[in-house]
Amino acid sequence: MHAAVIVFPGSNCDRDLAVAFERAGARVSMVWHKDTSMPEGVDIIGVPGGFSYGDYLRCGAIAANSPICRAVVGHADRGGYVLGVCNGFQILTETGILPGALLRNAGLKYVCKPVDLHVTTDQSAFTQSYTAGSTITVPIAHHDGNYFADEATLDRLQAEDRVAFTYARNPNGSARDIAGILSGNRRVLGMMPHPERMAEPLHGGSDGAAMFAGLVQQLADA
Numbered sequence: 001m002h003a004a005v006i007v008f009p010g011s012n013c014d015r016d017l018a019v020a021f022e023r024a025g026a027r028v029s030m031v032w033h034k035d036t037s038m039p040e041g042v043d044i045i046g047v048p049g050g051f052s053y054g055d056y057l058r059c060g061a062i063a064a065n066s067p068i069c070r071a072v073v074g075h076a077d078r079g080g081y082v083l084g085v086c087n088g089f090q091i092l093t094e095t096g097i098l099p100g101a102l103l104r105n106a107g108l109k110y111v112c113k114p115v116d117l118h119v120t121t122d123q124s125a126f127t128q129s130y131t132a133g134s135t136i137t138v139p140i141a142h143h144d145g146n147y148f149a150d151e152a153t154l155d156r157l158q159a160e161d162r163v164a165f166t167y168a169r170n171p172n173g174s175a176r177d178i179a180g181i182l183s184g185n186r187r188v189l190g191m192m193p194h195p196e197r198m199a200e201p202l203h204g205g206s207d208g209a210a211m212f213a214g215l216v217q218q219l220a221d222a
């Protein structure tokens, strides 16, 4: 399984994401934001967390218009897999690959701490290694993690079983406690918490590792 991890100026979780994929058995290519295409045979694109372009004008807004993001959109349009974590989730909403937007945290503060997440669905390559209804612990680290979408979009996400994770205790004001959502074809996941930062015992927990293991298993079989 071949994963590409995008590197923007200001990314700070790109290496963490690459290591999480590698430890699960994937081959990883790092791809610079000025590139215009993916390496041959990429199965999944990881859009990492961080502060792409210094979070100007809004988190993810400039990255969404970077040269490489045209290739990310093309990959998603062709039914390819994409994982966007934190700033990556913000970038995926800014490109329109995923619906909604990430607003300033309700408490107007940067929040950095482990949080409990409910796994809402196991019906995706990202969440198949978890039990639906179980609770996992994964850190958050963001100031713009307050998921917003109009009521019709939120209803549709829930009706289509596309809410992947919800917060056990909402840390940022997200609508309906949403921490992560899937695309309509279930091949794109955007989430604010960082599974790659809780992926081995030295991180203080390894609940995030099952996501990468599940992806490698599914995409190796594909």
Ligand SMILES: NC(=O)CC[C@H](N)C(=O)O
Pocket: 048, 049, 050, 051, 052, 055, 059, 085, 086, 087, 088, 141, 142, 143, 144, 145
């Ligand atoms: N860890 C991250 O990716 C942070 C994303 C963004 N810079 C924010 O603070 O909201």
